[in-house]
Amino acid sequence: MSDTPKSDFIREIIAADLASGKHATTITRFPPEPNGYLHLGHARAICLNFGIALENAGSGARCHLRFDDTNPEKEEVEYVESIKADVKWLGFEWGDNLYYASDYFEFYYDCAVHLIKNGLAYVDEQTAEQIKDTRGNLTVPGSPSPFRDRSVEENLELFAKMRAGGFDEGTAVLRAKIDMASPNIVLRDPVIYRVLKAEHHNTGDAWCLYPMYDFAHPLEDAKEHITHSLCTLEFEIHRPFYDWVIENCPVPAKPRQIEFSRLNFTYTVMSKRKLLTLVKEGHVAGWDDPRMPTLSGARRRGIPAVAIRKLCEKTGITKFQGITDIAQLEFEIRDYLNTVAPRRMAVIDPLKLVITNWPEGQSEDIELDNHPKDPAMGSRAVKLSRELWIEGDDFMEVPEKKYFRLGPDRHVRLRGGYIVKCTGFEKDDSGKVVKVLCEYLPGTKGADAPEGVECRAAIHWVSAEHGVAAEVRLYDRLFTVEDPDAAEGGFTSVINPDSLKVIQAWVEPALAAAEPETVVQYERLGYFVADRHEHQPGTKPVFNRTIGLRDSWAKK
Structure with missing residues (x-):
């Protein structure tokens, strides 16, 4: 970790809150949804949340690792375990502060009942399409649901029926009762509960009623006494609802949501949905394929965690939504490995x-x-x-x-x-x-x-007499254009056909005995890592190219 004092608008807010006595300490959280592997874009949020806790450790600050597991249809234990491993690999520890949103299901339910009793939530039996059609748009206000004015007693009865499994999926939801004419569409009676008859990785089949993310997230923060809920900019429009939930539910604390720009890179896609497509359609060998922009992929490729942390430090925390040239990360990789990688x-x-x-x-x-x-x-x-x-x-x-x-x-x-x-x-x-x-x-x-x-x-x-035959995998960028998301034929149309070449090489005998994840510089060729899964000391070596000694794409 760098010893250089950091400064940005979030840290200035936190320092002011501590100085004024608003908070005696600082509690942040990193709250990934376990519906995929973490990617490079998550690194900024991890470094920010855990970094702030480390910087304020003297006042008892801490950062929670919390799994936002409120959608059983997309979440898996594999993703939970991979997230834990990636956060640790990046250099951070959560100690005893590991939490699951699913542990608070009863609390969310009680909060929803509280809203119903106060006339602030109602059961809507419209279809999802009908709800969408009546929300309006930026210039047209929404239309009230025909079920909006149901009595408190009827809503309580129907909500209990939803919990008991008395409704099929898609036939009833619970909506917050706010303002169908609000200029912020998020506040037009958002859905806060839906029926999902799916097995949950943590709670099994105990529930068939699941809260929506926007409803559960502020309640999780409040339950854990989070002081500063740090989110990326796409959640800025959701902040009024975050604050509404905090103000209208019986919560033990009132966290503050603050937004910052996410970390995006050229030559990559950062959507979990698109990364899942790459995996499922066989464009890559898995979530930890060294061509993937996942943290697991970066680790398997031999990219040092310190290079990622250094890049996050240099790019800083701002409100400006920009794109970072992947060459900046490649520079940090070379700069670090040049000093620590033995030559072979x-x-x-x-x-x-x-x-x-x-x-x-x-x-x-x-x-x-x-x-x-x-x-x-x-x-x-x-x-x-x-x-x-x-x-x-x-x-x-x-x-x-x-x-x-x-x-x-x-x-x-x-x-x-x-x-x-x-x-x-x-x-x-x-x-x-x-x-x-x-x-x-x-x-x-x-x-x-x-x-x-x-x-x-x-x-x-x-x-030729003493050298050892080795399998060497030459990895390159997965996409051929800077912005794959903008490709006319879709992001999969610009996959680099030369992103992987598998060759037989000859290496020094010592490399056959190297431990998995050993990174070395092949002299005059680049940096290579012993594959963390397939390289076994004493057998045929398997090495992945981390990066070349210079940027071969600079001429393209």
Whole structure:
């Protein structure tokens, strides 16, 4: 976590409330609905709510993790567990403050009964379509329901019948009685309860009557004595109803809702519905596919949590609804990994190189630093042998201008080792170069090139005898355009066909023993992570590309 003091309009409000004595402490909450995995857009809300609690820990501040599980048709235990894991991975703890909206179902029901008794709610037996048609629009007021003026006694009886299962789904709802002519359509007698005969992950079949989110959310906040309910801007229009519920229900506290802009990125979609479509239609391998903008996907791709937190800190908290260039996150990833990722050699486009004047069966240890700028990371010994794997683009039959790697009669240095000279090459029947023949120059390991020898490049390599075959997955951006949501053919029409390439590479033996989620820099190639699920130490390594050393999309 950064030690730099943070300042934004929300923190200024909280500081003023503490200074004035309005609140003795600060209680925030992060309230995800468990109907999907958390995505990068949630990171700002997580960092804000938990961050404020940490910054005010001296006054006893805390942040609750609360699951807004009021819709059993879309919620699953899998999502609950993934959310817990993602919040912890991002670097935050909730301690004893884990809550479920479903634990308060009786409280919501009592509040609804209170509204009915005070003439502020009624049972409506119109269809959903009829209710929609009579709400009006921005210029036309809504029309009252024919059931709006039912007596308190009748509404109490019907609401009890709804709870007992006496109504089929879609045949009755409970609506707040506010103002059908309000300029804010949210206040035009919003539905606050509906009948759903579905199994709930937490309460089982105890209820067939479920509160709407807009009704339950302020009551949850009040029940938990939340002081500042921090929401994204789309909830701004709902704030008057939030306040109405707090003012008209028997609540133990009066939280304040404050809105801020959500975190959106280019080249991504952030709708859970659209992310679910990607999963269900098989465009990706699951919610934690490394191409997905989910926190689980980011973790599996090797994106460090600290880079996400750093980006959230830099982009700040505002009321301005903007879009963050995904390149900003990529910069933070590279900036952090450059300092912490040990270097290793791997070849992802293998081309055989044979050192013809090297004795067969002989190998030599080459000592390489694990990090060029951090001596504390130490060094390692890598075997150099007669036959090596090098990158295919490290040899060119007819070298282009400003190409300084291998070509006929050219010299290069093998990383950490000797200078070699290309003496020939072999092709297959298709004309593809399949083998490069070289001679090494004795005495050039760790020494300058001899007089008269031009050597202007060093290339990485892996011993063909000692290297290990690995599965490497080259991940790229999932979409080909900055705004997939605006694509004429829909967001799935602009999925990048090259977002995943699976190849066999050759890597240093040490990478086979790496623990899952180990991130390294493949020298000259980029940052790669041992897959957290499929990589098993001692077996064939499985590595995912986290990010390249530079932005290959900058030219596109």
